Amino acid sequence: MISDADLVALRVTLQLAGLTTLILLVLGTPLAWWLARSHWRFKFLVEAVVALPLVLPPTVLGFYLLVTLGPHGPVGSLMEALGGRPLAFTFAGLVVGSVIYSLPFVVQPLQGAFTSVGRRPLEVAATLRASPFDRFFTVAVPLARPGFLTATVLGFAHTVGEFGVVLMIGGNIPGRTQVLSIAIYDHVESLEYSHAHILSGGLLMISFLLLITVYALNRRFTMVKP
Amino acid sequence: MTIETRFHLKRGGFVLDVDVTFPARGATAFFGPSGCGKTTLLRAIAGLVRDPNGFCRVGDALWQTGSHFLPPHRRPLGFVFQEASLFPHLSVQRNLEYGLKRVPGQQRRVTLSEAVELLGVESLLTRRPHGLSGGERQRVAIARALLTSPRLLIMDEPLAALDRASKREILPYLERLHNELAMPVLYVSHAPDEVARLADHLVLLDSGQVRAAGPIGELLTRLDLPREQGAEAEAIIEARVAAHDESYHLSYLEFAGGRFSVARNALPLGHSARLRVLARDVSITLQPQTGTSILNIFPASIDDLIEEGPAQMLVRLDIAGVPVLSRITRKSAKVLALAPGKQVYAQVKAVALLE
Numbered sequence: 001m002i003s004d005a006d007l008v009a010l011r012v013t014l015q016l017a018g019l020t021t022l023i024l025l026v027l028g029t030p031l032a033w034w035l036a037r038s039h040w041r042f043k044f045l046v047e048a049v050v051a052l053p054l055v056l057p058p059t060v061l062g063f064y065l066l067v068t069l070g071p072h073g074p075v076g077s078l079m080e081a082l083g084g085r086p087l088a089f090t091f092a093g094l095v096v097g098s099v100i101y102s103l104p105f106v107v108q109p110l111q112g113a114f115t116s117v118g119r120r121p122l123e124v125a126a127t128l129r130a131s132p133f134d135r136f137f138t139v140a141v142p143l144a145r146p147g148f149l150t151a152t153v154l155g156f157a158h159t160v161g162e163f164g165v166v167l168m169i170g171g172n173i174p175g176r177t178q179v180l181s182i183a184i185y186d187h188v189e190s191l192e193y194s195h196a197h198i199l200s201g202g203l204l205m206i207s208f209l210l211l212i213t214v215y216a217l218n219r220r221f222t223m224v225k226p
Numbered sequence: 227m228t229i230e231t232r233f234h235l236k237r238g239g240f241v242l243d244v245d246v247t248f249p250a251r252g253a254t255a256f257f258g259p260s261g262c263g264k265t266t267l268l269r270a271i272a273g274l275v276r277d278p279n280g281f282c283r284v285g286d287a288l289w290q291t292g293s294h295f296l297p298p299h300r301r302p303l304g305f306v307f308q309e310a311s312l313f314p315h316l317s318v319q320r321n322l323e324y325g326l327k328r329v330p331g332q333q334r335r336v337t338l339s340e341a342v343e344l345l346g347v348e349s350l351l352t353r354r355p356h357g358l359s360g361g362e363r364q365r366v367a368i369a370r371a372l373l374t375s376p377r378l379l380i381m382d383e384p385l386a387a388l389d390r391a392s393k394r395e396i397l398p399y400l401e402r403l404h405n406e407l408a409m410p411v412l413y414v415s416h417a418p419d420e421v422a423r424l425a426d427h428l429v430l431l432d433s434g435q436v437r438a439a440g441p442i443g444e445l446l447t448r449l450d451l452p453r454e455q456g457a458e459a460e461a462i463i464e465a466r467v468a469a470h471d472e473s474y475h476l477s478y479l480e481f482a483g484g485r486f487s488v489a490r491n492a493l494p495l496g497h498s499a500r501l502r503v504l505a506r507d508v509s510i511t512l513q514p515q516t517g518t519s520i521l522n523i524f525p526a527s528i529d530d531l532i533e534e535g536p537a538q539m540l541v542r543l544d545i546a547g548v549p550v551l552s553r554i555t556r557k558s559a560k561v562l563a564l565a566p567g568k569q570v571y572a573q574v575k576a577v578a579l580l581e
Contacts, residue, residue, distance in 0.1 A: 120307065120311050121311060121313060123274050123305075124311045124313070125313075126274070126297075126298040126299045127272060127298055127303065127305035127371070127374075128324050128328060129328035130328060134299075135299075143313075143315060
């Protein structure tokens with residue numbers, strides 16, 4: 001039914017989505033916090049850059065990443081000069097691409113959640129002797145919990161569903177850079193519709209279940225909030 | 227011990243420009259119409275808003291001067307906001323402990339059980355904030371602030387967001403706080419009633435500036451200050467329970483100028499009591515009246531008097547250093563030839579016990 005190659009693609013997909021989501025939560029949380037709290041005049045520029053992957057065709061993003069990360073690109077040649085390998089057509093390259101591609105899906109829910117926490121709870125925590133770090137972790141993060149859940153699931157699901165960027169910078173190397181969405185494409189190309197059905201149906205189910213979980217849990221959280 | 231503050235803050239079109247010193251003991255009320263800068267001033271004292279050129283000294287601790295700015299979490303203060311702002315993700319008990327466990331052991335002067343008892347929140351400890359009534363939430367918020375053992379307790383209209391019943395429920399707790407803890411309290415309010423009950427010292431603010439500051443008895447009876455719309459001209463007198471008269475069911479309350487007879491109350495002997503005397507309940511005679519039903523008659527001297535409308539005058543009397551207001555007609559003032567310095571008798575027809 002499901003071939004070994006498909007299982008490998010599934011493994012690569014899950015690894016990619018997991019790692020990407022983890023990196024995005026680590027990088028995206030301070031970025032979202034800053035966006036939610038800063039009064040900088042040109043903040044909108046940063047917000048626009050973060051939102052770019054939402055509207056840009058993935059192939060455009062993938063193309064520029066390929067040019068940048070490839071052996072002749074600035075990052076690629078720097079990597080080579082440092083004795084490394086260019087990132088294009090590697091799993092690491094895919095991770096870099098996915099992080100950029102899924103950035104808004106993690107940063108925007110977090111920013112919204114931090115904004116809706118508001119200033120007051122943090123001021124209260126400050127007058128209760130909590131340092132800025134302390135109040136971030138004991139007040140802002142717990143109160144932004146629905147945002148973290150949404151960000152995690154959307155970041156993960158969106159990375160699982162990515163196609164154009166992966167194709168451009170990762171190619172289609174089984175076991176290394178071949179992910180599910182590309183495996184499906186391959187199956188359709190070779191008219192193996194039954195295989196494509198199984199993988200597509202699986203992805204559809206997983207995505208739907210993930211979103212149901214998020215919305216159900218967030219509904220509970222918001223009902224708990226006063 | 228005093229608190230000294232100097233701030234100049236722009237907030238949109240509004241400018242707060244204050245330079246005021248007040249005692250670091252008892253309760254100081256910041257009073258004025260909404261939008262006069264009361265809240266902004268208290269937030270500046272707490273360090274929640276920052277005036278780069280501001281100055282703030284509490285006792286001998288410098289909280290802000292020049293480039294030195296103690297961040298709010300390092301200022302030993304408690305802040306009670308207008309809305310209780312309990313942490314919704316923590317139980318009442320964990321809310322109370324939030325500040326408590328961030329204060330080093332040797333600096334803790336208020337224990338959890340004391341605060342819980344003082345504000346009557348024992349039965350709420352396991353509850354979540356969203357299930358509490360407005361009054362209950364605010365009591366938890368006050369207990370939570372107390373548990374940081376603050377050297378200064380700041381309350382920003384803690385009753386404003388509450389309905390009448392919750393206000394009545396909380397006021398006695400605030401009075402206990404005032405009486406039982408030797409902790410200076412800064413209290414923002416625009417309710418004259420609350421101020422009369424709770425404050426020892428008053429700072430009057432108007433459009434971002436301090437109009438006047440001083441002891442409440444003195445400030446309330448000043449004739450040159452505008453009275454809040456609809457507020458009664460009144461005097462607040464600090465007194466002490468001297469005796470109870472069981473046969474007539476009266477209590478005698480002693481103050482600097484003599485002794486008031488009021489309806490019997492339940493206060494123990496020696497207990498301090500705050501009396502409110504409305505200007506319209508005080509009349510003036512040149513000789514001590516005999517054959518009158520009025521019990522409270524005191525020798526006084528006229529301090530000052532101003533016209534109040536076409537027919538009336540407001541007279542400030544001095545009863546052995548205690549200021550009291552009297553509202554009389556312009557005609558009476560003329561007939562009695564009242565002028566500053568004149569010796570008269572003040573007849574107090576009614577007096578209300580505030581505590």
